[in-house]
Amino acid sequence: MALRYAVMGLLSGEEMSGYDLTQQFSMKVSHFWNAHHTQIYRELQKLEVEGLVSHRLIEQQDRPDKKLYKLTEPGMKELFTWLSEEPKPPKMKNESLLRVSLFHLIPPAQAIAFLEASRDTHAHILSMMDAFRGDYMSESQEPIAEKVGEYLTLDFGMRFMRSWMEWCDFAIGVFKRLEENQTS
Amino acid sequence: MALRYAVMGLLSGEEMSGYDLTQQFSMKVSHFWNAHHTQIYRELQKLEVEGLVSHRLIEQQDRPDKKLYKLTEPGMKELFTWLSEEPKPPKMKNESLLRVSLFHLIPPAQAIAFLEASRDTHAHILSMMDAFRGDYMSESQEPIAEKVGEYLTLDFGMRFMRSWMEWCDFAIGVFKRLEENQTS
DNA sequence: TCGGTCATGTAATGGGTTACATGATTGA
DNA sequence: TCAATCATGTAACCCATTACATGACCGA
Numbered sequence: 366m367a368l369r370y371a372v373m374g375l376l377s378g379e380e381m382s383g384y385d386l387t388q389q390f391s392m393k394v395s396h397f398w399n400a401h402h403t404q405i406y407r408e409l410q411k412l413e414v415e416g417l418v419s420h421r422l423i424e425q426q427d428r429p430d431k432k433l434y435k436l437t438e439p440g441m442k443e444l445f446t447w448l449s450e451e452p453k454p455p456k457m458k459n460e461s462l463l464r465v466s467l468f469h470l471i472p473p474a475q476a477i478a479f480l481e482a483s484r485d486t487h488a489h490i491l492s493m494m495d496a497f498r499g500d501y502m503s504e505s506q507e508p509i510a511e512k513v514g515e516y517l518t519l520d521f522g523m524r525f526m527r528s529w530m531e532w533c534d535f536a537i538g539v540f541k542r543l544e545e546n547q548t549s
Numbered sequence: 550m551a552l553r554y555a556v557m558g559l560l561s562g563e564e565m566s567g568y569d570l571t572q573q574f575s576m577k578v579s580h581f582w583n584a585h586h587t588q589i590y591r592e593l594q595k596l597e598v599e600g601l602v603s604h605r606l607i608e609q610q611d612r613p614d615k616k617l618y619k620l621t622e623p624g625m626k627e628l629f630t631w632l633s634e635e636p637k638p639p640k641m642k643n644e645s646l647l648r649v650s651l652f653h654l655i656p657p658a659q660a661i662a663f664l665e666a667s668r669d670t671h672a673h674i675l676s677m678m679d680a681f682r683g684d685y686m687s688e689s690q691e692p693i694a695e696k697v698g699e700y701l702t703l704d705f706g707m708r709f710m711r712s713w714m715e716w717c718d719f720a721i722g723v724f725k726r727l728e729e730n731q732t733s
Numbered sequence: 734t735c736g737g738t739c740a741t742g743t744a745a746t747g748g749g750t751t752a753c754a755t756g757a758t759t760g761a
Numbered sequence: 762t763c764a765a766t767c768a769t770g771t772a773a774c775c776c777a778t779t780a781c782a783t784g785a786c787c788g789a
Contacts, residue, residue, distance in 0.1 A: 367644050368776075374651045384740050397646035404777060406742060427786065429740045448655055452645055452667040454674060455713075460551050461636055462581035462705060466698040467558045471632055476697075483636040490638060510727055513660075514650040517720050521646060521713075528712045529639075532705050539701065543694060552748075568768050588749060590770060611758065613768045 369417075371398050372408050373436055373444045376418060382431040383409055393515060396494065396522030409434055417443055465536070473544040477537050484533035491526035494519060553601075555582050556592050557620055557628045560602060566615040567593055577699060580678065580706035593618055601627055649720070657728040661721050668717035675710035678703060 375381065375389050386409075387402040394400075412418040417440035420432040436444070461483055468476040498519055502508065508516035559565065559573050570593075571586040578584075596602040601624035604616040620628070645667055652660040682703055686692065692700035 366775090367642075367647060370651075371647055374647070377651070377654065382740075383742090387740095394647075394650070395641070397641050397643045397650070399640055399642070401778065402740095403742080403779085407776095425740090427739095429784075431740060444651075445654070448648060448651060449659070452648075452663055452670060454670050455643055455645065456583055457579070457581050457706075458551075458583070458642065459581045459639055461639065462702045463551060463555055463558070463578075464632060464636075465705075466578070466581070466702045467561070467628075467632060468698045468701075469695050470561065470629070475633070479636055486636060486638050507726065508723065510731075511653050513723060513727065514652045517652070517716075517723065518646045518650045520719070521649075521716050522641075524712050524716055525709075528708050529705075532701075532708055535704070536701050539692065539697060542691065543697065547694075550747090566768070567770090568766095571768095585750065586768095587751085587770080591748095609768090611767095613756075615768060 367398070368400055368404065368408055369412060370444060370447050371400070372405060372412065373417065373440055376434055376436040377441065377444060380433045380435045382433055384431065386434075392497075396490075396525075397518055412440070416440075468540075473540040473547070476540045477544075480533045480537050480540070484530050484537075487526045487529045487533070491523060491530070494523050494526065498523075551582070552584055552588065552592055553596060554628060554631050555584070556589060556596065557601065557624055560618055560620040561625065561628060564617045564619045566617055568615065570618075576681075580709075581702055596624070600624075652724075657724040657731070660724045661728075664717045664721050664724070668714050668721075671710045671713045671717070675707060675714070678707050678710065682707075 371390070371394060372386060375386055375394075381389070383402065383406045386405050387400075390398070390400050390405070409418060409420075413420065413434075417437060418434050419437050420434045422430060422432055424430050464479070465476075468479075502512065502516060502519075555574070555578060556570060559570055559578075565573070567586065567590045570589050571584075574582070574584050574589070593602060593604075597604065597618075601621060602618045603621050604618045606614060606616055608614050648663070649660075652663075686696065686700060686703075
């Protein structure tokens, strides 16, 4: 039930096509939610049937026609209802942690290689987030009111990446000491 | 494709029933993966059809009979293949962050109330993790080899909770300053 | 000429959630 | 007496992923 609110949330600011929504997802939303374009198109159809969004057709010569979607009044109402709900405990799904939970089954050297590679991919994502923040946010420390949400979620994304990297280093240390104890 | 490996991973240590697996999931695995019992039973059937697990029936008088599942040789092989794959970037799905990304639409006071409640639920989870670690882990700093995975994933879980709580406080500060600027 | 972008989707499959069902035992 | 635990599952639905499809334009 959450994808629909992500879509409605993005449409609350401006009219967009399914394609635009897909772009926005990978740019602004991917550090806390991900969705395929196929899912977005299906969701838009369902939302339109329910009367929560509507569209107008834009005809184009050089490119395929597109449908610009906007949030309707009932859609806006539904979005606000959802925004007023109580917070829930997070539902975790992290494949890397699942792997690490079974690392007692593999040699420490392999565990270390995995953790080093994982730290590097997370470092890469962090640097992209940093660049993104530099481009799209104001230079001041405090965010402007219309972008608080974006600012804060990106900030958490960056905290998560740093926290993951620190943990990787900690875990690498643990496996290195385990390795030494085995060989000695 | 990850649930099957979570199930196979738990079965790699000892024979278990679907019910036992469900218990283990909520105890040891829930801070990085979650699954309903219905899903686990379905997955066990699929894994058995594929020859990756097998079961033997235990008849009981006072309780319903149960099926104890164990990992087969091909299952063990499949598990090791998966454990040797390259690390992937994480796929995030966090409903709270999705909500926060739209908090420019609601009054700062409501945002603050949400963040305070969220911080408290995370604090509660952290305290449960801490109690769990006290009960099931050795008192020494370094984990024993057979429990590294469990130790490290729990450690990350706790880091995540602390990081979330710190971020909540940071975000509350941002909204408080926003509130002051609006009223003044 | 080849791959990327713009723009839209369908179909098949697989993963996840919710509701419902059974029936004995045990502790509050 | 009531709820929880043990233990198993089916059915219906919804959400997510992957593969496939179209076709013009633009820059290397």
